[in-house]
Amino acid sequence: MKSFRRHSATVNAGSMADIAFLLLIFFLVTTTISADKGILRKLPGECPPNTNCTDKVAERNLLRIAINSNQEIMIENDIVPIDEIQSKVIAFADNNGKSNCDYCDGEQSANLSDHPKDAVISLSHDALTKYQLFVSVQDEITKAYYDLRARYAKQKFNKTPDQLTEAELDIVKKAYPFVVSEIMVKRTN
Numbered sequence: 001m002k003s004f005r006r007h008s009a010t011v012n013a014g015s016m017a018d019i020a021f022l023l024l025i026f027f028l029v030t031t032t033i034s035a036d037k038g039i040l041r042k043l044p045g046e047c048p049p050n051t052n053c054t055d056k057v058a059e060r061n062l063l064r065i066a067i068n069s070n071q072e073i074m075i076e077n078d079i080v081p082i083d084e085i086q087s088k089v090i091a092f093a094d095n096n097g098k099s100n101c102d103y104c105d106g107e108q109s110a111n112l113s114d115h116p117k118d119a120v121i122s123l124s125h126d127a128l129t130k131y132q133l134f135v136s137v138q139d140e141i142t143k144a145y146y147d148l149r150a151r152y153a154k155q156k157f158n159k160t161p162d163q164l165t166e167a168e169l170d171i172v173k174k175a176y177p178f179v180v181s182e183i184m185v186k187r188t189n
Contacts (some may be wrong), residue, residue: 061118062109063092066185068136069128082136089144093119093176103152103175116148116176124183141180148176 063169065085066074073080073086086103095112103114113119121141125134149172150161156175157168 057120058114058118060097061113062120062122063089063113063136064122064124065141066123067125067127067129067133071130072073073133073137082133082140084145085137085140086147089121089141090148092121093144094148095119103155105151117174119179122183123180123181124185126185138180142178145176145178149173152176 040183054131064074064076068074069106073082073085075085080088090114091106091109094104095106096108097106097112097114099108106112107141123137123141142172146161153159153161153164153168153172154173156171159168161169161172
C-alpha cells in the first residue's frame with residue numbers, strides 16, 4: 001500500500017501587506033475630513049504708534065452684550081432675542097451722538113455712541129455659555145458691521161463691498177471700525 005503524504009494547505013500571504021497598503025491609501029484619499037467651525041478674526045497686534053491704548057472708553061461709547069449661563073443674551077442688562085442684536089448694534093454704532101459724522105444716519109441719542117470710530121462692543125460670556133450661541137452672537141455683530149459698511153460703500157463709491165478695491169475697502173473699514181472686546185466671566189465656587 002502506498003502511503004500518501006498530505007501537505008498542509010497554505011495561503012500565500014505575500015501580497016496581503018500590499019493589499020492592506022492600497023486599501024489604506026484608497027480610504028485616505030476618498031475620505032473627507034470635516035473642518036472645525038470657528039471665528040475668522042484677525043487678532044489685534046500691539047498698540048499702534050502715536051496711540052494711547054490705555055485710554056478709557058466713555059460709557060456711552062460702550063455697548064455691553066452679555067451671554068449668561070442660562071443661554072440668555074443681554075444688551076445693557078435687558079434680555080433680548082438673538083434676532084434683535086443686529087439692529088441694536090447698527091443703532092449704537094451709527095448713532096452720531098456728537099453730530100459730527102457726515103455719513104451717519106443715526107438718531108443722535110444721548111445714550112448711544114458719539115461716532116462710529118468711538119464705538120466699542122463689549123461681549124462677555126459665562127464659562128457655561130454654549131459655543132454655538134457665542135458664535136451666533138458674533139455672527140449677528142459681524143452682520144451689523146457688514147450692513148453699515150455696505151451702506152457706506154454704496155453711498156461713497158456707489159459699489160457693493162465685493163466690488164471695492166483694497167484702498168476703498170480700507171476707507172470703508174476706517175469709517176466703521178469693527179472693535180469688539182471679548183471677556184469670559186470665570187465662575188467662582
